[in-house]
Amino acid sequence: MRRARSRADAVCKEQRARRLAGLSRPVDMLELRVARSAYPDAYASTLREELRDRGLPEGTPQAPESDLARWAWDQRSAGSELPAPVRELEDCHDDAFIQALLRDAREEENPYLLHDAVVERWSRHARSALAWGRYAIGQAERDVLACPLFARRPRLDALEDAYQDAAVLAARAREAKLRVADLRDRMQAWVATGSFAELVAQCRAAALERFATDEPQSWHRVRELTARHRADCAERTYGCPQCHRALATVLTDGSPADTDEDNAGERSTVTAPADSDRYAVLADLPGTAVVAVADAAVGDESALCGYGWAAEDGTTGCGDSMASSSGEAEVIGICAAALSLLDRHEEAPIVLLCDSTEAVEAANAALDSADPAAGHRTLLFPEGRHLMDRLLRHRHRVQIRWLKGHIGHDLNETADALAGLALRRAAGRISPSAARKEEARILRTLGSRHRPLSAAA
Numbered sequence: 001m002r003r004a005r006s007r008a009d010a011v012c013k014e015q016r017a018r019r020l021a022g023l024s025r026p027v028d029m030l031e032l033r034v035a036r037s038a039y040p041d042a043y044a045s046t047l048r049e050e051l052r053d054r055g056l057p058e059g060t061p062q063a064p065e066s067d068l069a070r071w072a073w074d075q076r077s078a079g080s081e082l083p084a085p086v087r088e089l090e091d092c093h094d095d096a097f098i099q100a101l102l103r104d105a106r107e108e109e110n111p112y113l114l115h116d117a118v119v120e121r122w123s124r125h126a127r128s129a130l131a132w133g134r135y136a137i138g139q140a141e142r143d144v145l146a147c148p149l150f151a152r153r154p155r156l157d158a159l160e161d162a163y164q165d166a167a168v169l170a171a172r173a174r175e176a177k178l179r180v181a182d183l184r185d186r187m188q189a190w191v192a193t194g195s196f197a198e199l200v201a202q203c204r205a206a207a208l209e210r211f212a213t214d215e216p217q218s219w220h221r222v223r224e225l226t227a228r229h230r231a232d233c234a235e236r237t238y239g240c241p242q243c244h245r246a247l248a249t250v251l252t253d254g255s256p257a258d259t260d261e262d263n264a265g266e267r268s269t270v271t272a273p274a275d276s277d278r279y280a281v282l283a284d285l286p287g288t289a290v291v292a293v294a295d296a297a298v299g300d301e302s303a304l305c306g307y308g309w310a311a312e313d314g315t316t317g318c319g320d321s322m323a324s325s326s327g328e329a330e331v332i333g334i335c336a337a338a339l340s341l342l343d344r345h346e347e348a349p350i351v352l353l354c355d356s357t358e359a360v361e362a363a364n365a366a367l368d369s370a371d372p373a374a375g376h377r378t379l380l381f382p383e384g385r386h387l388m389d390r391l392l393r394h395r396h397r398v399q400i401r402w403l404k405g406h407i408g409h410d411l412n413e414t415a416d417a418l419a420g421l422a423l424r425r426a427a428g429r430i431s432p433s434a435a436r437k438e439e440a441r442i443l444r445t446l447g448s449r450h451r452p453l454s455a456a457a
Contacts (some may be wrong), residue, residue: 009282030226030240030247032208037248039211039218050203072196073187085112090119097121101129105168113176116183122314124181126173130381131303131324133166138303138322145428166301221251288346293353293403294337295415296329297423303381304426307333308418309352310411310446312343318418318439324380330359331378332418335387338398350398355405355412363388366397414446 036043055068078146082090089100089112101122103111112123140159144152145173191197212219225247233243283293292311299305309319311329317340323329334352341350354360362378372379372388379385391398405412421438423428430438 003244020173028379029205030230030244031222032204034226034247034251035208035211035219035222037244038251039215040224042215042218043207046214047203047207049210050207054203055202062189063414068200069187069191072191072199076190082117083112083115085110086115086117089115089118094125096127098129098132101125101169101172102132103170105133109172110430112178119176119179119183123173123176126169126176128170128324130166130173133162133169133297134301134303134324135322137166137301138299141302141427150200163301165451173174195421218251225250225356226396242440258403285351288347289351290341291310291351292337293409293411293415294330294333295355295405295412295419296323296326296333297416297419298323298329299427301421302427305329305332306419306422306424306426307336308415308420308422309337309340310332310414310418311337313413314416315341315344316424316446317415318422320422321383322381322383325358325378326385327356327358327362327378328380330356331363331375332365332384332387333415334359334400335384335391338391338394338400339387342394343395349398350394351414352398352400352405353403354400355403357368357402360400363391366392367398367400370395410446414442417442 008281009235051058051068057071089097089110091244100110101113104113137159140155140162144155144159147155162454191200222402229240229243229247233240233244253456264307290311290313292315294307294309296307303322303324304320304322305323305328306318308316308399310316317337319336321332321336323332334354338352358378361374366372366375366388370372370392372385372392375388376450378384379388403409404414405416418439421430421435423436425432
């Protein structure tokens with residue numbers, strides 16, 4: 001299946017490349033390209049002013065995803081009435097839309113998902129629908145393991161059906177992705193030709209005039225540099241199509257421009273984390289705080305997950321649940337550990353450490369806002385949402401911090417081992433007796449090397 005998918009992807013990319021190769025977009029004047037690359041913020045501001053004065057949406061007009069390109073596409077198809085099933089898919093709630101995707105995979109394909117008005121939504125929610133397919137596999141696996149061997153045949157048939165449904169969901173998710181790529185190719189062709197392309201050229205030229213008025217010194221440098229460049233450039237006959245990047249670098253004193261024609265006005269904001277942010281520093285905690293580390297493990301095909309935790313006071317725990325992602329599984333582990341420790345320690349503050357930044361951010365968002373919906377982007381299934389609802393009742397006693405994982409810390413390694421064991425036990429990959437022996441071995445290992453988590457993790 002992987003080989004077939006790779007071949008299909010290669011064919012798709014080749015077809016797209018041939019289709020896009022036929023698009024010829026006129027090259028903007030060199031001064032415009034240099035100004036846009038060297039002074040992206042100033043030029044973007046003048047472009048926004050020009051679009052605003054013309055009553056047009058803001059946005060970089062080259063990209064099909066921009067507001068201006070989307071507006072032009074909608075204007076093009078404004079006269080056509082949407083079929084009622086398409087309007088229903090367009091207007092329904094996200095949960096209802098996901099249910100429609102599940103019916104599409106399990107019962108009968110919905111031809112209206114291919115419509116331009118909803119195909120992007122289809123692609124956006126296809127992953128959630130696939131997660132619910134994996135949820136059905138997890139439930140079927142639990143049903144098989146819960147009944148005696150002589151009664152497993154019907155449940156094994158149900159498990160096979162769940163796997164088939166998940167395979168169809170995966171195939172449909174890939175089809176949705178390809179359909180969206182085709183839509184954006186057609187949008188790209190539309191915005192590069194005809195009346196919209198002419199409108200974009202007018203807006204850019206007018207924005208450049210505003211830039212020259214607002215930034216006279218910068219404009220003088222642009223004109224002087226481009227004039228000198230044209231005198232010696234071998235590509236001047238063709239409009240110097242690739243020269244603007246080097247010229248912009250000269251204008252910015254050797255700092256390469258981080259923009260391209262499809263991302264004008266945007267700068268990278270990615271920075272390396274500070275050393276102080278890489279570790280969970282615990283020196284500021286009161287002496288009465290109970291500190292624990294939670295971890296989780298997820299399966300490949302099923303939504304079954306295992307979680308485990310180990311506390312500084314020597315207590316541990318593990319269990320299994322359902323999770324759509326590793327982040328959701330980690331949040332489940334955090335909630336389960338915190339709730340267990342809250343029951344054991346009636347007054348002490350509880351501090352949970354976790355090596356998943358996604359889980360820490362989702363859990364803290366819910367705790368800080370006192371709203372479980374703040375973590376719903378990560379928590380898709382009811383199991384995790386129910387645990388978070390319970391934890392919110394004690395939010396003033398709970399702190400959740402990030403811990404760098406897999407650095408040999410005893411509690412972290414124990415939590416990881418317990419999570420893996422819980423997953424294997426839930427999936428039936430280890431017998432109950434072997435699981436008990438493995439758990440005892442993990443706890444002996446922790447007891448023989450445990451040391452307090454006192455200053456930093």
